[in-house]
Amino acid sequence: MTDTLSTRLRQVGARLADACRQAGRAPDAAALLAVSKTFPAADLREAYACGQRAFGENYVQELQQKCEALADLAIEWHFIGPLQSNKTRIVAELAHWAHSIERLKTAERLSAQRPDSLPPLNVCVQVNVSGEASKSGCAPEEAAALARAVAALPRLRLRGLMCIPEPTADAARLAAQFAALRALAEGLRAEGLPLDTLSMGMSADLELAVAEGATLVRVGSAIFGRRGQPQ
Numbered sequence: 040m041t042d043t044l045s046t047r048l049r050q051v052g053a054r055l056a057d058a059c060r061q062a063g064r065a066p067d068a069a070a071l072l073a074v075s076k077t078f079p080a081a082d083l084r085e086a087y088a089c090g091q092r093a094f095g096e097n098y099v100q101e102l103q104q105k106c107e108a109l110a111d112l113a114i115e116w117h118f119i120g121p122l123q124s125n126k127t128r129i130v131a132e133l134a135h136w137a138h139s140i141e142r143l144k145t146a147e148r149l150s151a152q153r154p155d156s157l158p159p160l161n162v163c164v165q166v167n168v169s170g171e172a173s174k175s176g177c178a179p180e181e182a183a184a185l186a187r188a189v190a191a192l193p194r195l196r197l198r199g200l201m202c203i204p205e206p207t208a209d210a211a212r213l214a215a216q217f218a219a220l221r222a223l224a225e226g227l228r229a230e231g232l233p234l235d236t237l238s239m240g241m242s243a244d245l246e247l248a249v250a251e252g253a254t255l256v257r258v259g260s261a262i263f264g265r266r267g268q269p270q
């Protein structure tokens with residue numbers, strides 16, 4: 040098993056570097072976030088031993104458990120799941136990043152609850168680029184106003200935008216949705232917001248995302264294997 044996880048991690052790293060080169064970007068232009076939801080702390084420890092430092096979790100309770108179990112490691116924790124406003128405190132206290140900001144109210148709570156002893160929480164505004172009714176994220180036409188409001192909160196640092204495209208194997212549709220997120224970020228940058236992050240791309244589509252400018256890909260199953268139920 041040990042070899043399997045380290046081999047997969049290496050393979051994903053190679054895919055990512057190749058995708059960057061193919062896109063004419065520096066081989067390290069996109070960073071790897073290892074999405075560890077539902078996998079036991081031992082698996083994260085193993086990936087950490089292979090050099091992985093950034094891990095993404097979707098469930099607040101699971102984030103809390105793993106932070107405790109892995110407190111001896113210098114992990115950079117990213118919260119990437121839907122965030123209800125009654126669960127913001129744990130994220131504000133434990134995470135280094137939150138990718139799933141879709142409402143100003145949640146962002147305000149995170150900012151108010153971020154401990155003074157910690158640097159500002161890095162955040163991304165999640166945008167529903169596919170327009171599916173069931174999807175998380177703010178509407179594309181609301182993204183700029185939300186991003187400006189989030190950027191003004193004292194204990195948050197707006198780093199960029201995040202999306203989950205529609206689940207389709209249609210590369211052209213995926214590419215168009217990634218490109219839409221990038222265009223939104225470029226518009227905000229043109230206004231002077233210092234965004235440096237496009238959080239997009241997962242196990243199945245990281246190459247397409249990197250080709251459209253992803254700087255942080257969120258990869259779970261290609262590293263850890265098939266997922267079961269939340270811990």
Ligand SMILES: *Cc1c(COP(=O)(O)O)cnc(C)c1O
Pocket residue numbers: 074076097119120203241242243257258259260261
């Ligand atoms: C689970 C998850 C991922 C990882 O998906 P894989 O297909 O397993 O790589 C990425 N982003 C978010 C928001 C997720 O919930």
